[in-house]
Amino acid sequence: MAAETVEALTSALGALRESVSDLRFGLDLPGADEARQARADLLAQLENYVLPRVRTNTAPALIVIAGSTGAGKSTLVNSLAERNISRTGVRRPTTGTPILACHPDDRKWFTEGELLSGLERLERPSPESGMDSLVVVATEKLPQGVALLDTPDIDSVVEEHHEIAHRMLDAADLWIFVTTAARYADAPAWSLLRLAKERGARLAIVLSRVQPRSADVVLKHFVRMLTEYGLGDIDRFVIHEAPVSDGRLPDSEVTDLRLWLAELSVDESRRAQAVHETLNGVLNSFRTRVPALARHLEGQVAFRGELRSDVEAAYLGALAEIDKASKNGSLLHGEVLARWQDFAGSGDLMRSLQFRKGGKAAGQTPERVLAFKAAIRTGLESVIVAAANRAAEEVVARWRHRSELGVKLAEGLDSPSDNLLRHAGRAIASWQDHLNELVRTEGVTKRSVSKLVSFDPDALSLIFTVAMFSGGDGSGVPHRLVNALLGAESLRGIGAKALSDLRARIGMLFDEESMRYVHALDSAGIPDESVATRLYQAAYNLEVAR
Template sequence: MAAMTGTIGTVQTRQGLGGRLAAIARIVELGPGRVDPKVLTEAGQLLLRAGDRLKLSPDHTVVALAGGTGSGKSSLFNAVSGLELSPTGVRRPTTARTHACVWGLEGAGPLLDWLQIQWRHRFARASALDKGESGLHGLVLLDLPDHDSIRALTDTEADRLIQVADLVVWVLDPQKYADASTHRRYVTELAGHDAVTVFVLNQVDRLSPEDLAECVADLEDLLRREGLENPVIVTTSATTGRGVDNLRAVLSDAVVRRRAAIQRLEADLDRLVGRLAKAMPAEGVPSSPASVDDARRIGLTDALCDAVGVPAVGEAMENVYGVRSAEWVGWPYARWITKLRPDPLDSLRLGDLRDEIRGLSGGAVSAQPAEVDNAVQALSDGLTTGMHEAWRNAVRDAARSRSAQLPKALSEELTEIAPRLDRVPAWWRALLAWQYTLVLLFVAGVAWVGTALAYGVFAVGEIPEGLAFFGDAAALPWVVLMLLSVLGLGLLTAVASRNFVVLGAAGERERLEREMRRRVAALAESMVIEPVERELARYNEFYAALRAVRG
């Protein structure tokens, strides 16, 4: 009597197949360069297969009879269909092309076209109700070429249809049911496909009851070790008809429930998710912020400002501003003494900043590429702690995507606002005029004192008629007092102006550094942070899709 172990349980289809497929589509879109290309290729093929299958007849269930040479697969196909449709015999391999028997032709044509079944190998039962087979209405039964065929073409066709069938029935014979090639190439890939896989141990008429029980137990144990939790095993004999009704009952159950196609896609999704989880684990993966935080933005701006020399440029400008102001707002007498010095920069102890100051005076600013690269690298390292290596590399590449142009862009941007240090503020010119007015007053006073001393005190001669006023010795003390006042006023003006210069230099430096930082921050935003944030968004979307596809 035929035996059957295991059942195809009424597994409830998890809700949200469409959502899971959409998540896989998102993973395929976001994964290139980050996920194993083989896994992405498999995901893309699954999407195409799922899209095609879901558009085709939902009223038909595609069942593929697969097996090796000599397993009796074609004989079993004929026994289930009740017709001699597929050739049988001793010639190996017997089945060169896939044969199809359809119970209920309406709507099956596009499905058979998609399966690439040749017209001359398509057959139909005259009535879905003949021989009490109403339960099989909607069944598309395929007799595949032998998967171990020596013909490469038929071998490929078998592999293709095994991948797309809603339900796969593996036909094994008692002598080769543990064949390593079958288990290695196919069975080990069926973990999680229990609901859409059936194993038929055929030719059991050759076994005694004791041997049959031993073979079934051994096969079940083998399948469990290979990852199938509840393998369905049916024992048949295509020659005697033993167990064929049991197989029909299993097929009828799958056809009546009309869930095999969905279950097959779900099982394929689960297997794909397992491969994705292995290649790109989602557990323990840190969530990434959607944007770069303010602290890292400021840190990047600071580092780039150092790379372009903003503090040094500001200090140089302040120093040169102060030195140049001495030519205009200092005490004239002191300026005349220092006028012999050829270069006012010589008065500064600036060391290596001298060349930079001279360059600044010419309006040129340059950035150090190595320091710029270090600043960008530090940002990406801080954002990718705990990430998978592929995503760390992706964020780093995004951060450095424009780093080659960044030094030049920084230099050009800051050169535009680098001040011309040879410019003279208007108040410097006004103060210079005031100082020289005081000098003229002092010179006039000295001339008055000299005239008064010569003609009024020492009586060196008769005072010219026009200079009688200047020879009045009685006014001499007042003139001396005036001279001292002029000198004091000039000195006070020089001291006050120097204080204003110091304040002005500090203000100019602050304004320049603030504007430079603003422009550096804008370049950092457009050339570094925006690409990084796009990659962080891609990272978060990828893992959200990976979690969604798990259902």
């Protein structure tokens, strides 16, 4: 590739890697586990294969030897390397740590290069080496420019072996799939072939342990299956059933495969074409793999939006419930009503209205006024807490109805917070002070009345409160009294401001309550929709760079 193309591709792939790494699928929705695995696979392939291969496109070709349990992969690698570099035996699985064999002149590239950079390099396998290691062995029996990587079984009963095998395949320039005459029709074999086809990987197949007397029948059937699957033109090699000596096959059985490797080694254009085909296949696979991740993320964001809408609907409903109660007189009941009747019937109501003497207003706020004010505050607190309790129950019910995930997210959120009552008390006390100030500054007394009567602002604000919350047609004592002192216009103006302020304060309380649910969603680690947009953009930019 030209230097400009390499630079553009490297930049676009780096942006894609960053976008993929930002993905989080925090909600355990259907398909989330698969999306997390697909993200991990894509990120690993970008870091371990695509970016290193683009930066150094003239590097040796890595050929991964893959296959099912007991297919003879390690025996094949040992035979081609003419050295026992990979353990063989009847115990399955045999290969644990991946083993790479290459020409001595290529060893530096595989030990110091970026390819599979996340694996620790070892000179020889050991009992302590695990899946995060790669044994690199040099042998002059392999041609320069190609390397063989023996992987764990694709169908291993050890889950880690299965995962590392697929990780190695994602980092391969060419795949050699090894299967046997007895197992070539098994599901794991065709699962791997399907993956190779989807990724556009350059592929060759080795059919091993073929009995000479049945070779024609088996090969014809196998070729027919490959042709029906669209893989009839791939390179195929047959290894007959033969005695294995010291972990190796007779040289005659691997001659054709050895010549194929040699041709790749000496023919740089052919090798470069094979590497380019596989790289292009991987890049082509991003056209479906990246949007699939973005769509799943959009599903997570949409589900989160649905849960958020449940919260908003519940608390808007609670606020509407309080609005309704403030207009239909239902706020004035129980202790509040009893305190109002006590205040009005005891004479404190009339004593709060004083005739002016010498231009001065005298008097002190009666105890009943203070008790009445406290009763109103307590009554509003209880209404707020009751509405918040119903909202919390509604949110949890909605979430639980949506999915099992909603049940998990709603744990501990089916009642208001412990601080709500205290915060509500402060909000109502502050609102009452605000109402007093409105009455004092905007409640201009009628001129004809103000010459004769003065009033206690605390008492009048309480009367004002009762007038606002009593509902009806305005014919009650509080309405008539406020109208007589301030006029209907003042009642409407101050009432509208006071109710608006009260609603805003309660709204803030409910916003704080609803944030508990938002925090529960945030803790799941779901990015916003902009991450999906960046992912789509990164995929588009990659296509432009290509």
